[in-house]
Amino acid sequence: MSALAEAVIDLGAITSNVRTIASVTDTELMAVVKADAFGHGAVPVARAALCAGAGWLGVTSAAEALALRRAGITAPTLSWLHRPDDDFGKLITAGVDIGVSTTTHLRAVADAAHRLGVPAMVQLKADTGLSRNGAGWNDWPELVGWARKYEREGGVRVRGVWSHLADADIPGSPALARQVAAFEEALGFARSAGLDPDLVHLANSAAALSAPRSRFDLCRIGLALYGVDPFGQAGPGEFGLRAALTLRTTVVNVKRVPAGTGVSYGPEYVTKAPTTLALLPLGYADGVTRAAEGRASVWLGGRRCPIVGRIAMDQCVVDAGELPVTIGDPVVVFGADGGDDAAPTVAEWARWAGTNPHEILTGIGARVARDHLHERTQVS
Numbered sequence: 001m002s003a004l005a006e007a008v009i010d011l012g013a014i015t016s017n018v019r020t021i022a023s024v025t026d027t028e029l030m031a032v033v034k035a036d037a038f039g040h041g042a043v044p045v046a047r048a049a050l051c052a053g054a055g056w057l058g059v060t061s062a063a064e065a066l067a068l069r070r071a072g073i074t075a076p077t078l079s080w081l082h083r084p085d086d087d088f089g090k091l092i093t094a095g096v097d098i099g100v101s102t103t104t105h106l107r108a109v110a111d112a113a114h115r116l117g118v119p120a121m122v123q124l125k126a127d128t129g130l131s132r133n134g135a136g137w138n139d140w141p142e143l144v145g146w147a148r149k150y151e152r153e154g155g156v157r158v159r160g161v162w163s164h165l166a167d168a169d170i171p172g173s174p175a176l177a178r179q180v181a182a183f184e185e186a187l188g189f190a191r192s193a194g195l196d197p198d199l200v201h202l203a204n205s206a207a208a209l210s211a212p213r214s215r216f217d218l219c220r221i222g223l224a225l226y227g228v229d230p231f232g233q234a235g236p237g238e239f240g241l242r243a244a245l246t247l248r249t250t251v252v253n254v255k256r257v258p259a260g261t262g263v264s265y266g267p268e269y270v271t272k273a274p275t276t277l278a279l280l281p282l283g284y285a286d287g288v289t290r291a292a293e294g295r296a297s298v299w300l301g302g303r304r305c306p307i308v309g310r311i312a313m314d315q316c317v318v319d320a321g322e323l324p325v326t327i328g329d330p331v332v333v334f335g336a337d338g339g340d341d342a343a344p345t346v347a348e349w350a351r352w353a354g355t356n357p358h359e360i361l362t363g364i365g366a367r368v369a370r371d372h373l374h375e376r377t378q379v380s
């Protein structure tokens, strides 16, 4: 082992989460494996999710979709964020569904399909209140009209109609109900214009688990796939999701210091009493974000110990107090279980850093080794 820290990913948790979520939603599931599966490793996570019954994979970009295909994964895949000059021919050839939000993109996709002589599978995205991608109500009729025209000419097949929710993690949100209604309206318009999508989808993890009316044919599952409760619960939450990723390292230096010792740059932290400092070989370049300074702790020696002083790019210091810590002791930055004596969870790190768990997971740096447990290599 030469990396200074490792993210251990239990793919057994991924398969368990797929089954758990499917039993709640009773729909097809799309495993969202964008951003290298939220830092968990897109190819092994995709295989584990498919093996557990997920029917679709979702990614942000053409590059991510093609990387899955290069790994031999042939499962239905949707890619949803593209530059207008992306090489759509590659996606069409690879049999990847293309999420389309503008007529500019639709025209480029249809042109690529025309050149290849192969129809493109597209899924039209409506903006139902998030105001990001997707066609807003003003642009939807035109997008639908062009899609119908291209479909009649044989250049595209509109397989799906879909949208994305703004605040499904707030239970009972009135905005969610408004988005469901707007989506149904957009869908009704598309159908009345002659489109016949097989795959209608709106829900992310939070909606899939809590808002039955948002489920339609398929739910797109990101955070819950990785075992993080989408409602911010620190532990497994009410759904029994299992956190898949544990970020681990080892103590690389230990020193006993007197009161009044400055720690790390600044120093912004000065010891109040004699104590033991343990050095960890990971810092903000590895995902231990400075935004959590002054609040974060790690699991060391059977309990939680605070990270003290400024977190550096490559290192951070833990105040171990009177614990008998030695070089080589294992440390869990965040991991599965939660609880006061256990390792912190991703949800706690997100709270300490004032962000969401997604950003903590995708912030794990490239030099952290990924170690997959229960990996399968055959599923495609």
Ligand SMILES: *Cc1c(COP(=O)(O)O)cnc(C)c1O
Residues within 6 Å of the ligand: 032, 034, 080, 164, 203, 204, 205, 206, 220, 221, 222, 223, 224, 230
């Ligand atoms: C990231 C993403 C998801 C997954 O969201 P979670 O809240 O993590 O489940 C679903 N759909 C789209 C369009 C996304 O970008």
